[in-house]
Amino acid sequence: MRSNPERRLALIDAAIEVLAKEGARGLTFRAVDKEAAVPPGTASNYFANRDDLFTQVGGRIYERLLPDEATIARGREGVQDETRYAELMHELVARISAFNSGYLALLELRLESTRRPELRAVLTKRIREDIDANIAYRAASGLPGDSTSVVLLYLALNWLIVERLTLPDIFTEQEVRELVEAAVRRALNA
Amino acid sequence: MRSNPERRLALIDAAIEVLAKEGARGLTFRAVDKEAAVPPGTASNYFANRDDLFTQVGGRIYERLLPDEATIARGREGVQDETRYAELMHELVARISAFNSGYLALLELRLESTRRPELRAVLTKRIREDIDANIAYRAASGLPGDSTSVVLLYLALNWLIVERLTLPDIFTEQEVRELVEAAVRRALNA
DNA sequence: AACGTAGTACTACAGGCGGAGTGGTGTCAA
DNA sequence: TTGACACCACTCCGCCTGTAGTACTACGTT
Numbered sequence: 157m158r159s160n161p162e163r164r165l166a167l168i169d170a171a172i173e174v175l176a177k178e179g180a181r182g183l184t185f186r187a188v189d190k191e192a193a194v195p196p197g198t199a200s201n202y203f204a205n206r207d208d209l210f211t212q213v214g215g216r217i218y219e220r221l222l223p224d225e226a227t228i229a230r231g232r233e234g235v236q237d238e239t240r241y242a243e244l245m246h247e248l249v250a251r252i253s254a255f256n257s258g259y260l261a262l263l264e265l266r267l268e269s270t271r272r273p274e275l276r277a278v279l280t281k282r283i284r285e286d287i288d289a290n291i292a293y294r295a296a297s298g299l300p301g302d303s304t305s306v307v308l309l310y311l312a313l314n315w316l317i318v319e320r321l322t323l324p325d326i327f328t329e330q331e332v333r334e335l336v337e338a339a340v341r342r343a344l345n346a
Numbered sequence: 347m348r349s350n351p352e353r354r355l356a357l358i359d360a361a362i363e364v365l366a367k368e369g370a371r372g373l374t375f376r377a378v379d380k381e382a383a384v385p386p387g388t389a390s391n392y393f394a395n396r397d398d399l400f401t402q403v404g405g406r407i408y409e410r411l412l413p414d415e416a417t418i419a420r421g422r423e424g425v426q427d428e429t430r431y432a433e434l435m436h437e438l439v440a441r442i443s444a445f446n447s448g449y450l451a452l453l454e455l456r457l458e459s460t461r462r463p464e465l466r467a468v469l470t471k472r473i474r475e476d477i478d479a480n481i482a483y484r485a486a487s488g489l490p491g492d493s494t495s496v497v498l499l500y501l502a503l504n505w506l507i508v509e510r511l512t513l514p515d516i517f518t519e520q521e522v523r524e525l526v527e528a529a530v531r532r533a534l535n536a
Numbered sequence: 537a538a539c540g541t542a543g544t545a546c547t548a549c550a551g552g553c554g555g556a557g558t559g560g561t562g563t564c565a566a
Numbered sequence: 567t568t569g570a571c572a573c574c575a576c577t578c579c580g581c582c583t584g585t586a587g588t589a590c591t592a593c594g595t596t
Contacts, residue, residue, distance in 0.1 A: 158572085182371055185556075280515050311505040315502070318505070319501075323456065326477070374583090388546085
């Protein structure tokens with residue numbers, strides 16, 4: 157088992173692209189090698205087996221989907237009002253739509269986790285933490301709305317992103333914008 | 347190309363199970379044969395190629411997820427108030443959770459449709475129709491709430507089902523019930 | 537009632553693709 | 567000099583597709 161950290165990271169990021177492009181079943185050592193443009197056999201040396209590969213990707217994918225620290229810091233400063241919150245949500249949808257393959261890869265991982273307990277454990281932990289962080293953030297911001305509102309917003313935005321990424325013709329850009337705003341409005345009125 | 351309709355249907359339903367169990371990439375003629383317990387080569391005779399198989403499954407899956415006609419009829423009778431509507435939504439979540447593999451298969455198809463234009467066209471059509479039907483139903487019922495409310499409810503419930511099916515430990519049964527009710531309440535208050 | 541025909545079920549096979557895993561060799565740095 | 571890693575090559579294996587060929591069944595014809 158090799159341990160060059162940059163290379164490992166490059167392989168994992170390549171694996172995310174493969175997941176998005178080829179699906180979970182297409183995530184093989186060889187495909188990762190090719191995507192990362194390293195000699196065949198390399199991924200084999202960095203991951204014990206496919207299960208290990210899935211688990212490591214599961215640990216990494218969430219880092220790539222979350223905003224970077226600068227964005228988080230910007231989110232925390234300035235007035236915390238409804239307009240600001242709506243801005244943040246638009247930013248979230250835009251960011252994820254931009255890193256398209258990351259979200260698709262996460263969906264693939266979710267489905268795959270049906271068959272891989274280890275992966276499921278990793279994802280459950282990460283996602284539960286993210287939800288809790290969102291709830292805490294909302295509570296700290298002083299904006300109205302309880303944790304149920306936060307979760308409902310989370311639910312709606314997630315599926316909206318799925319819809320955009322998988323069947324883009326279901327909703328127009330315009331409808332998506334309106335839906336995000338309506339969701340935020342409702343989340344803050346309860 | 348063979349044309350025994352029952353056999354074709356049996357193969358398609360077997361394909362749905364395969365999709366849920368093995369993922370989109372695992373959907374091969376041979377796997378379908380095995381799942382349907384028919385001799386190897388049969389699926390090959392019923393579908394021109396994998397693309398054809400995907401498209402036919404895409405056309406069928408939605409029928410299996412929708413309530414049967416009896417349920418629909420029951421939904422339309424009786425008083426149409428908020429309590430009734432909430433009941434229907436609970437029924438929906440329960441029904442889909444029960445036919446677990448159908449929904450997972452649909453998710454697989456959505457992801458696969460990223461790579462298959464024909465499949466995407468079929469799914470887009472079906473799902474758009476379903477959303478429109480929901481909007482029309484709500485409008486006809488005389489309950490409060492505009493189409494945005496209906497769609498937001500649709501979004502939230504869909505992701506809630508995803509969450510339940512893929513990472514069941516994220517929300518407890520209790521939380522799921524509360525979320526469904528909160529979502530319905532908000533959808534009817536706007 | 538016997539026969540022929542068409543459509544379907546089943547079986548078998550040829551050919552190919554792609555992946556896992558491993559061992560060996562080269563290379564660089566401590 | 568030694569150890570860790572990059573790179574390369576090779577073998578083994580499993581699975582899939584597509585098709586050809588055979589057997590069966592039902593139905594229509596005479």
